[in-house]
Amino acid sequence: MASADEIPAWLKLHRRLVSLQDGVGATNALVCDLSGSIFCCGLSRRWEGIPALRLAATLGETQAQLARELPAIGEMFERVLRARPPGKEKPGARFTVALVDEEPFAYAQSFAGVYVLLLCFSGPFTPFPVASKVRAALPEIEALTVMLPPPEGPDRETIAMRLRG
Numbered sequence: 001m002a003s004a005d006e007i008p009a010w011l012k013l014h015r016r017l018v019s020l021q022d023g024v025g026a027t028n029a030l031v032c033d034l035s036g037s038i039f040c041c042g043l044s045r046r047w048e049g050i051p052a053l054r055l056a057a058t059l060g061e062t063q064a065q066l067a068r069e070l071p072a073i074g075e076m077f078e079r080v081l082r083a084r085p086p087g088k089e090k091p092g093a094r095f096t097v098a099l100v101d102e103e104p105f106a107y108a109q110s111f112a113g114v115y116v117l118l119l120c121f122s123g124p125f126t127p128f129p130v131a132s133k134v135r136a137a138l139p140e141i142e143a144l145t146v147m148l149p150p151p152e153g154p155d156r157e158t159i160a161m162r163l164r165g
Contacts, residue, residue: 009147010040016144017042020137021119024130026107028073028120031145034091036077039115039148076104076120098127109134111142 013031021029021042029042080097081089088095092113099106105121107130117134 007149009144013040013141013144013148014042016137016140020133020141024107024119024133025121025125026119026130027122028118030073030118030120031141032077032116032118033114034081034110034116036074038073039145072104073118073120076106077116077118079104080106080108080116080118096131098130100124100127107131107134109138111138112146115142115145117141 017029017031017040019042021027031039031041033039076099079099083097083099084093084095087093093110095108095110097106097108101124105123105125107119107121107125107127109117109131111117117138119130119134
């Protein structure tokens with residue numbers, strides 16, 4: 001069975017999320033589906049200069065860090081879903097949510113009908129530059145996300161983790 005670190009689209013998506021998160025000053029960048037499954041995250045900022053033999057270990061460290069942060073991310077994701085504009089609750093409805101007034105601070109953009117790009121921030125941020133960078137990055141993120149194996153496929157736990165029980 002293939003693991004997440006053996007799926008080229010997952011590696012490219014991870015790198016793209018790290019680049020976006022660094023570009024906007026976010027602490028985390030994740031791709032989730034509307035049910036709360038995380039398909040990919042950009043938590044690790046240690047990609048540059050990593051030898052191929054260390055890559056799998058780095059991805060394992062990223063997943064361990066994600067596991068520690070799941071409760072806070074789950075709470076943030078729930079808040080994003082509650083903050084959707086009226087009429088945007090149905091699957092397929094596109095929405096953008098910027099939580100800038102109080103913790104948890106986040107920016108979310110839905111795409112491809114069922115996915116959400118979630119950017120987490122440690123403090124207040126200005127949403128307009130974030131929106132511009134997300135708009136530029138979203139086509140590539142969407143293309144890579146839809147290239148991932150289906151969630152019900154083999155070894156799902158290496159690709160998606162549940163946020164909600």
